[in-house]
Amino acid sequence: MSAVVNTVREETPFRRFVSRFAEDRIAVAGFVIFVLIVLAAVLAPLYAPQNPYDLARVDLMDSRLPPGAKSLEGFTMLLGSDGVGRDIFSAIFYGLRISLAVGAVSCLIAASVGMTMGLIAAYFGGRVETLIMRLVDLQLSLPSVLVALILVAMFGKGVDKIILALVLVQWAYYARTVRGSALVERRKDYVKAARCLGLPDARIVFGEILPNCLAPVIVVATVQTAHAISLEATLSFLGVGLPQTEPSLGVLIANGFQYMMSGKYWISFFPGLALLITIVAINLVGDRLRDVLNPRLER
Amino acid sequence: MDAPVLNVEGLKTHFFTRAGVVKSVDGVSLQLAPGEILGLVGESGSGKSVTGFSILGLIDPPGRIVEGTVRLEGRDLTTLDDKAMSRVRGKDLAMIFQDPMMTLNPVLKISTQLIETVLAHAPVSKAEARQRAIAALAMVGIPSPEERIDAYPHQFSGGMRQRVAIATALLHRPKVIIADEPTTALDVTIQSQILAKMQELCREIGTAMIWITHDLSVVAGLADRVAVMYAGRIVETGPVGAVLDFPHHPYTQGLIGSVPSHAEPGARLAQIPGATPSLSALPDGCAFAPRCAKAIGLCRREAPQIEPLGMASVACHVAQGTGGLE
Numbered sequence: 001m002s003a004v005v006n007t008v009r010e011e012t013p014f015r016r017f018v019s020r021f022a023e024d025r026i027a028v029a030g031f032v033i034f035v036l037i038v039l040a041a042v043l044a045p046l047y048a049p050q051n052p053y054d055l056a057r058v059d060l061m062d063s064r065l066p067p068g069a070k071s072l073e074g075f076t077m078l079l080g081s082d083g084v085g086r087d088i089f090s091a092i093f094y095g096l097r098i099s100l101a102v103g104a105v106s107c108l109i110a111a112s113v114g115m116t117m118g119l120i121a122a123y124f125g126g127r128v129e130t131l132i133m134r135l136v137d138l139q140l141s142l143p144s145v146l147v148a149l150i151l152v153a154m155f156g157k158g159v160d161k162i163i164l165a166l167v168l169v170q171w172a173y174y175a176r177t178v179r180g181s182a183l184v185e186r187r188k189d190y191v192k193a194a195r196c197l198g199l200p201d202a203r204i205v206f207g208e209i210l211p212n213c214l215a216p217v218i219v220v221a222t223v224q225t226a227h228a229i230s231l232e233a234t235l236s237f238l239g240v241g242l243p244q245t246e247p248s249l250g251v252l253i254a255n256g257f258q259y260m261m262s263g264k265y266w267i268s269f270f271p272g273l274a275l276l277i278t279i280v281a282i283n284l285v286g287d288r289l290r291d292v293l294n295p296r297l298e299r
Numbered sequence: 300m301d302a303p304v305l306n307v308e309g310l311k312t313h314f315f316t317r318a319g320v321v322k323s324v325d326g327v328s329l330q331l332a333p334g335e336i337l338g339l340v341g342e343s344g345s346g347k348s349v350t351g352f353s354i355l356g357l358i359d360p361p362g363r364i365v366e367g368t369v370r371l372e373g374r375d376l377t378t379l380d381d382k383a384m385s386r387v388r389g390k391d392l393a394m395i396f397q398d399p400m401m402t403l404n405p406v407l408k409i410s411t412q413l414i415e416t417v418l419a420h421a422p423v424s425k426a427e428a429r430q431r432a433i434a435a436l437a438m439v440g441i442p443s444p445e446e447r448i449d450a451y452p453h454q455f456s457g458g459m460r461q462r463v464a465i466a467t468a469l470l471h472r473p474k475v476i477i478a479d480e481p482t483t484a485l486d487v488t489i490q491s492q493i494l495a496k497m498q499e500l501c502r503e504i505g506t507a508m509i510w511i512t513h514d515l516s517v518v519a520g521l522a523d524r525v526a527v528m529y530a531g532r533i534v535e536t537g538p539v540g541a542v543l544d545f546p547h548h549p550y551t552q553g554l555i556g557s558v559p560s561h562a563e564p565g566a567r568l569a570q571i572p573g574a575t576p577s578l579s580a581l582p583d584g585c586a587f588a589p590r591c592a593k594a595i596g597l598c599r600r601e602a603p604q605i606e607p608l609g610m611a612s613v614a615c616h617v618a619q620g621t622g623g624l625e
Contacts, residue, residue, distance in 0.1 A: 214406075
């Protein structure tokens with residue numbers, strides 16, 4: 001018996017979480033695809049036949065070539081080229097870099113801001129809470145595309161401005177989620193015990209309560225990352241997002257839109273497919289996380 | 300009695316709710332000598348836990364200490380600000396809670412929680428803090444503390460978790476520990492182990508303790524003195540032997556009579572009729588009068604004051620004989 005016990009690895013909350021997550025094959029597939037996409041995006045300069053940002057290597061003579069055609073430089077354009085002669089295959093992975101980075105960075109910032117606000121609201125209550133939560137309500141009552149559109153129109157184009165707009169649109173989701181769980185956690189005895197031990201407020205809020213609120217935040221963060229990516233693509237598609245010289249997936253789709261009706265489907269289609277696969281993969285992971293981390297569904 | 304380490308005088312903690320003022324603690328006075336164990340006994344809602352939290356200064360709005368002083372070695376804690384108070388909490392005053400499943404943070408390792416507590420009150424290095432934490436775990440009887448300290452709370456049994464909670468409370472060798480029914484959630488065998496350990500540690504460190512409970516058998520075995528609370532007041536207090544063997548107050552008599560082991564086998568169990576009164580609408584006079592078989596007219600008009608009677612002190616007109624010829 002003891003031999004058996006010894007071979008079983010010590011069960012930490014993290015290991016239990018991993019094994020629960022892995023029970024759903026589709027979610028694991030989603031996770032694997034997502035990791036591959038991230039790797040492909042990060043390593044794009046190593047294998048992409050063309051750097052679509054390097055205008056010296058983009059040749060207008062290559063424009064609107066169908067998938068499989070040869071470029072002037074001699075490499076095969078697997079997925080064709082767009083209106084200015086960019087190789088779609090290369091542009092997709094370079095675009096993914098920007099899309100993923102924008103999604104991840106804006107999510108990290110929005111999560112930090114939102115969690116801090118939510119924790120402050122829950123722990124201190126009173127007027128502070130009312131102020132923060134009414135701001136959250138205001139934020140959430142407006143469609144996020146509309147708010148982001150107005151913000152970007154005000155700030156102007158650029159990666160930093162897009163991120164700022166996404167943070168302003170998304171922090172409220174985190175604030176509301178964290179406040180909900182922090183309100184529950186705050187009443188638990190371990191918080192009272194921590195106060196009885198004379199631990200400082202900041203330590204109780206961030207050291208004791210926050211770790212217990214992370215599960216729902218992880219779920220929201222996953223879904224919101226996907227949301228941020230599609231929001232950025234939407235803004236770029238509408239022409240107020242990222243500039244033409246730094247094509248994200250949204251810009252690529254927008255570029256091909258005008259050629260859709262003339263049969264040159266690939267310019268919009270393949271970037272759109274990449275966007276779709278990315279978002280579906282993230283959402284599959286997010287759905288599974290919701291099941292695993294939701295204490296009400298605990299078996 | 301030596302100079303009391305903790306002296307609570309005329310403590311009143313009221314909760315100002317929409318339904319009215321709830322007088323959870325309404326004029327409680329307690330003294331605690333160094334190393335002494337006081338059993339604070341009462342039914343649910345008698346204000347014993349609120350008394351404990353009032354001493355620690357942890358009453359959340361709408362509650363407030365409206366009157367009285369809590370002196371720890373002569374210093375009045377009710378006048379301290381939050382910052383000064385949090386230096387006292389966990390260092391000179393500690394608390395142990397009822398449910399060991401809830402008082403340890405489920406997502407943090409035991410070591411994290413213990414080390415944080417050491418560092419909150421002592422300017423020592425992390426390694427030193429860890430050594431102290433391990434020593435505290437060894438003191439409360441946790442086997443191989445060097446390894447167990449890095450476990451999570453869910454890897455401990457209920458009794459072991461309560462030991463961890465006790466170790467946390469003892470880290471700074473506090474002057475007073477307030478234990479709020481710490482063994483209620485445990486098995487009887489574990490309970491007796493914990494009781495024996497607590498008694499031993501209090502003697503060893505010289506910590507005084509207020510043991511809040513509704514279990515008279517625990518008080519009989521553990522405490523030096525006992526205070527019986529009813530509706531926010533202490534109705535009888537004195538040495539454990541005197542109060543439990545010769546109770547004067549009808550409520551104390553009723554409580555002791557309600558312990559099933561006192562009953563004849565097969566006989567109908569004794570009980571105190573009625574329920575504790577609503578603390579927001581206490582009757583005039585003695586709060587126990589409506590449930591008391593011995594109540595006289597005076598009991599319904601005038602609240603009795605607590606007066607020495609024999610070895611104990613009692614707040615009861617009948618026992619004090621002030622009822623006269625009514």
